[in-house]
Amino acid sequence: MLKISKSNLNALYAKINETMGLFIPIKKAGEVNYAVWGEGKEVSLETLKTVKSPKNMFFPQTENMMKFKTEGKNIEIIDVRDEKRPFVLFGVKACDYKAIEVLDKVFLADPVDTYYKARRDATTIVTLACSKPEESCFCKVFDIDATGAYGDVTVWMDEENLYWQANTEKGEALTATVRELFAEGGEAEVAAQQSATKAIIDQLPFSNLDLSKFKPENLNELFDAAEWEEMSEACLGCGTCTFVCPTCQCFDIRDFKTHEGVIRYRCWDSCMYSDFTLMAHGNSRTTQMQRFRQRFMHKIVYYPSQNDGLYSCVGCGRCVNKCPQNLNIVKVIKKLGGKAND
Amino acid sequence: MIEETLIPKIGVVTDIRKDTPDVKTFRVVGTDGKKLFKHMPGQCAMVSIPGVGECMFSITSSPTNEEYMEFSIKKCGCVTEVIHALEVGQQITVRGPYGKNFPVEEDFKGKDLLFIAGGIGLAPLRSVINYVRHYRSNYGKVVIVYGARSKDDLVDIDEIQNEWVNEPNTDVYLTIDRPQEGWDGHVGFVPSYVKELGLDPNMTAVLCGPPIMIKFTLQGLLELGFDKSRIFTTLELRMKCGVGKCGRCNVGDKFVCKDGPVFRMTELDELPDEY
Numbered sequence: 155m156l157k158i159s160k161s162n163l164n165a166l167y168a169k170i171n172e173t174m175g176l177f178i179p180i181k182k183a184g185e186v187n188y189a190v191w192g193e194g195k196e197v198s199l200e201t202l203k204t205v206k207s208p209k210n211m212f213f214p215q216t217e218n219m220m221k222f223k224t225e226g227k228n229i230e231i232i233d234v235r236d237e238k239r240p241f242v243l244f245g246v247k248a249c250d251y252k253a254i255e256v257l258d259k260v261f262l263a264d265p266v267d268t269y270y271k272a273r274r275d276a277t278t279i280v281t282l283a284c285s286k287p288e289e290s291c292f293c294k295v296f297d298i299d300a301t302g303a304y305g306d307v308t309v310w311m312d313e314e315n316l317y318w319q320a321n322t323e324k325g326e327a328l329t330a331t332v333r334e335l336f337a338e339g340g341e342a343e344v345a346a347q348q349s350a351t352k353a354i355i356d357q358l359p360f361s362n363l364d365l366s367k368f369k370p371e372n373l374n375e376l377f378d379a380a381e382w383e384e385m386s387e388a389c390l391g392c393g394t395c396t397f398v399c400p401t402c403q404c405f406d407i408r409d410f411k412t413h414e415g416v417i418r419y420r421c422w423d424s425c426m427y428s429d430f431t432l433m434a435h436g437n438s439r440t441t442q443m444q445r446f447r448q449r450f451m452h453k454i455v456y457y458p459s460q461n462d463g464l465y466s467c468v469g470c471g472r473c474v475n476k477c478p479q480n481l482n483i484v485k486v487i488k489k490l491g492g493k494a495n496d
Numbered sequence: 497m498i499e500e501t502l503i504p505k506i507g508v509v510t511d512i513r514k515d516t517p518d519v520k521t522f523r524v525v526g527t528d529g530k531k532l533f534k535h536m537p538g539q540c541a542m543v544s545i546p547g548v549g550e551c552m553f554s555i556t557s558s559p560t561n562e563e564y565m566e567f568s569i570k571k572c573g574c575v576t577e578v579i580h581a582l583e584v585g586q587q588i589t590v591r592g593p594y595g596k597n598f599p600v601e602e603d604f605k606g607k608d609l610l611f612i613a614g615g616i617g618l619a620p621l622r623s624v625i626n627y628v629r630h631y632r633s634n635y636g637k638v639v640i641v642y643g644a645r646s647k648d649d650l651v652d653i654d655e656i657q658n659e660w661v662n663e664p665n666t667d668v669y670l671t672i673d674r675p676q677e678g679w680d681g682h683v684g685f686v687p688s689y690v691k692e693l694g695l696d697p698n699m700t701a702v703l704c705g706p707p708i709m710i711k712f713t714l715q716g717l718l719e720l721g722f723d724k725s726r727i728f729t730t731l732e733l734r735m736k737c738g739v740g741k742c743g744r745c746n747v748g749d750k751f752v753c754k755d756g757p758v759f760r761m762t763e764l765d766e767l768p769d770e771y
Binding site for chain 2: 265403418444
């Protein structure tokens with residue numbers, strides 16, 4: 155394990171930035187989100203939850219896919235992608251890292267989504283272990299260790315230092331470029347912090363939700379549960395939950411006419427929206443209850459059924475914090491998950 | 497080169513046939529004059545007019561046609577309206593093929609086949625029917641029941657009346673919803689016609705048409721003694737990617753674009769009723 159004084163972090167960022175791009179939580183207009191690092195930017199590694207998850211590093215909120223030029227009856231397709239510069243995604247929490255693995259199973263499954271893969275391949279992920287989880291966090295429910303070593307490199311931070319450990323070949327390569335800034339040591343400090351953090355996690359109000367009911371064999375029973383009506387009654391269909399969610403991956407593909415031709419772009423979409431499933435001949439989900447149910451059933455029943463039991467929720471708690479109507483997946487798990495959740 | 501699933505190929509419309517007042521069939525080839533890609537009966541493709549939109553359509557022509565693909569498209573929305581206004585020679589974009597096909601090789605071989613279609617529902621079935629005709633000796637008796645609102649709404653009537661009815665060991669039954677001048681055939685809805693015909697319940701049935709027709713025809717077939725595991729149909733939900741990633745056509749733990757559009761009735765029974 156390696157360590158570096160927190161007072162020297164700017165030198166670390168600058169060093170990384172010499173060879174690769176650096177995306178890191180940066181405070182801007184009162185909000186902290188992943189953004190490109192540069193001198194003078196206000197880095198905020200202390201922020202537990204960025205407003206948006208890092209998913210938009212690989213699956214941007216909007217991205218141009220191709221351009222069409224038409225002349226008479228002819229069409230020309232122009233690939234608008236440029237080569238992806240390698241970059242480091244720094245400060246990813248364990249929950250958000252596991253969310254990237256959830257997205258990988260969608261976008262890297264055959265046939266591979268080459269737009270996503272190009273960004274994924276270009277990235278070295280440095281995870282940052284949590285030391286101050288808060289009460290909306292429930293990653294433990296999904297067997298995620300908020301203090302654990304995930305990604306290519308994991309860093310732990312205490313009051314004095316940042317501790318660094320490479321986990322993969324990519325991580326070793328990154329380490330080699332910044333090694334001169336580090337000293338050896340930190341094992342004892344990290345171990346002490348890990349046990350202190352785990353003690354906090356054990357006390358969090360949602361750490362012991364029981365998921366045993368959410369199994370593929372209960373799909374139809376859960377789908378038909380009478381409780382959906384009541385649970386979804388207050389839902390506005392605003393889609394905030396889907397936009398802040400690190401695992402929500404539904405998208406739209408649309409065309410935009412410009413003076414230089416047609417741009418086809420992809421953008422985030424939400425199963426909470428009424429036109430998500432609207433076709434010329436009708437709509438398979440006409441009520442907000444159906445749309446609400448779809449989102450949660452997908453996260454804790456459909457997705458696991460397709461992916462060897464892996465849940466498509468990582469317990470980051472963003473939806474718990476952000477839903478204007480105070481609806482969230484925790485309430486759904488408690489309501490439908492049986493007695494163990496009372 | 498990596499196969500780019502979301503980047504389409506350029507297709508050229510080489511022929512447009514007006515089948516009914518609101519259905520046209522478009523013949524499409526690549527810019528090199530050859531067929532764009534291979535497919536199997538029941539599979540679909542994303543067809544797009546840049547600047548207007550991209551939609552999923554079943555490939556109407558049989559895979560055994562090695563020269564071109566055909567799409568029978570009903571005018572019913574903003575993209576299909578523009579498609580209907582296309583002229584021969586116009587380029588469009590096409591990507592695919594997507595989805596699971598009818599099990600013509602694995603399951604249908606050697607079986608007696610019953611095809612039941614309503615309206616534009618003939619589009620995906622035409623691909624299977626012509627595939628079966630091409631390899632006729634591999635299959636048993638073929639019965640086709642096809643209905644539409646009026647005689648003018650029967651898609652591909654020329655091929656049906658000039659070719660299908662003359663096939664050996666093949667029965668074709670046509671029906672229209674209401675009596676019409678110049679029509680001396682059967683009048684009535686497809687579901688009741690199917691029951692009247694007293695069909696052999698040991699046949700493998702393939703249904704395609706509007707949801708209401710499927711629902712009542714299915715009931716009829718079950719009453720006649722057909723086994724649900726021997727009935728196939730197709731689902732249609734909104735799609736954007738075609739490869740199980742955009743999330744739109746999700747029903748239960750299935751994606752219609754990838755796990756369908758062809759489903760066995762016993763598979764549909766296991767899915768939540770949301771399609």
